[in-house]
Amino acid sequence: MKKTAQRFFIVILCCLFSFCIATAQGIENKTLLSEAPDKELETILSESNVDIYNVLGLSRQELLTSVRAFIKYVEDYGFCPRYAIEETDLFAQQVYTAIKNYYSKTGFPTKNDPNAYFLTDSELFSTPENVNNFRCYAYALNRTVNTYVGQFSGTALTQTQINSMTISQIADRVVQDLNSSTLKYDCAYTLSTIPSVASMKTGQTLICVRKGSGFFGADYHFMRRVGSNWLHKPGQSSILRYKYTPSNSLDWTNEGVVNGVPTAPNAIYSGNIIYIVFSKHHYGLAYTGYSYHSGNKHYYEYSGTCTSCGQYYSSYYVVKACSGPPCPSTDPVLRIDPTCAE
Ligand SMILES: [Zn+2]
Ligand SMILES: [Zn+2]
Numbered sequence: 374m375k376k377t378a379q380r381f382f383i384v385i386l387c388c389l390f391s392f393c394i395a396t397a398q399g400i401e402n403k404t405l406l407s408e409a410p411d412k413e414l415e416t417i418l419s420e421s422n423v424d425i426y427n428v429l430g431l432s433r434q435e436l437l438t439s440v441r442a443f444i445k446y447v448e449d450y451g452f453c454p455r456y457a458i459e460e461t462d463l464f465a466q467q468v469y470t471a472i473k474n475y476y477s478k479t480g481f482p483t484k485n486d487p488n489a490y491f492l493t494d495s496e497l498f499s500t501p502e503n504v505n506n507f508r509c510y511a512y513a514l515n516r517t518v519n520t521y522v523g524q525f526s527g528t529a530l531t532q533t534q535i536n537s538m539t540i541s542q543i544a545d546r547v548v549q550d551l552n553s554s555t556l557k558y559d560c561a562y563t564l565s566t567i568p569s570v571a572s573m574k575t576g577q578t579l580i581c582v583r584k585g586s587g588f589f590g591a592d593y594h595f596m597r598r599v600g601s602n603w604l605h606k607p608g609q610s611s612i613l614r615y616k617y618t619p620s621n622s623l624d625w626t627n628e629g630v631v632n633g634v635p636t637a638p639n640a641i642y643s644g645n646i647i648y649i650v651f652s653k654h655h656y657g658l659a660y661t662g663y664s665y666h667s668g669n670k671h672y673y674e675y676s677g678t679c680t681s682c683g684q685y686y687s688s689y690y691v692v693k694a695c696s697g698p699p700c701p702s703t704d705p706v707l708r709i710d711p712t713c714a715e
Contacts, residue, residue, distance in 0.1 A: 405482060406475045407445040411437055421471035428464055429589050430533035440468055443588045446639050447472050451481045452631050454588075454639060455608040457509055459521040459529040461589050490628070490637045495613035497630050498604055505609050510547075512606035513580040513595035514556070522546055522593065525553035536591045540584045543593055544647040547582060551651045561651035562682040567619065568648065570601060577652045581619050585642030587627070594625055594642050610636070621645050650681075654691050657681035661688075664700070671695035 406417065414437060418425055425436050443465065446454060453469035456462035476482070503517055511520035521529035526549035535543065544563045551558040560577075573579060579598040586592055596605040596619055603615040610629025617623060626638030657680030664673045675689045695701075 500611040525550040584644035587640030
């Protein structure tokens with residue numbers, strides 16, 4: 374009886390000892406990465422091959438502060454915020470990998486209450502199947518693949534370029550992207566005030582862009598007018614419908630809906646808004662009266678200075694599908710059906 378009691382006591386002691394070790398390990402693993410001292414944070418980042426020197430135009434200390442704020446957001450929401458700027462987007466994903474590595478054994482802290490945030494300026498509009506594959510610029514251009522400002526007219530703008538560029542310079546790069554041989558839009562031009570729905574011609578698209586700032590420096594965001602709605606896609610969020618008409622006097626944020634959960638903003642856009650109009654052909658060119666048929670298409674010649682975008686053409690062709698001959702030889706843009714010029 375006495376021996377049994379002794380054995381029992383030893384077993385209890387062993388259990389207590391193991392429990393203490395487990396608890397100590399648990400506490401150690403539960404240290405939030407966002408609260409790690411600078412040196413430790415640097416070590417953890419470098420172990421996951423994150424370059425924290427000479428990136429994004431930030432000093433070491435600025436970068437650590439930014440990274441810490443980014444990590445805190447990831448700890449709260451458990452997903453990697455995605456960026457409109459390619460360089461920053463890639464960097465954010467590297468940091469996210471380091472965070473995942475850090476929490477690989479314990480799992481994310483998941484402090485966030487899914488009901489903690491309510492969208493204020495927008496509402497959920499739709500969630501496309503490939504919602505993670507594209508962001509605000511792609512959505513503005515009606516694309517569903519990764520798209521960065523500048524990539525079609527040279528190379529994607531870097532974080533330091535965006536930091537120093539005015540919104541007009543960024544909008545001009547968008548116009549160059551639109552005119553590129555990849556996107557093949559025409560009649561793209563910028564406006565500082567919003568054109569009315571009634572002033573828009575059939576086939577024209579209206580988007581707008583605005584500069585702001587996020588964790589890693591300057592940022593930009595796009596919206597697109599669809600009918601009377603202003604739709605937009607902040608980062609990897611679902612598509613949102615903005616409740617208002619864009620205005621310089623009302624800031625935008627990147628609040629969103631990710632995996633069905635409303636997420637608080639981590640970027641704010643308060644600069645002046647630039648509006649960009651574009652379409653598949655010019656609206657303000659004079660038809661020369663010359664046209665010809667080739668294959669299953671008909672080619673209509675235009676010339677002059679476009680009264681919409683200001684570009685000059687000695688010879689510009691609008692191409693339409695055509696089953697002729699016989700063919701319609703009148704102006705397809707102004708006199709037939711402006712919607713079918715592609
Ligand atoms: Zn034009
Ligand atoms: Zn024809």
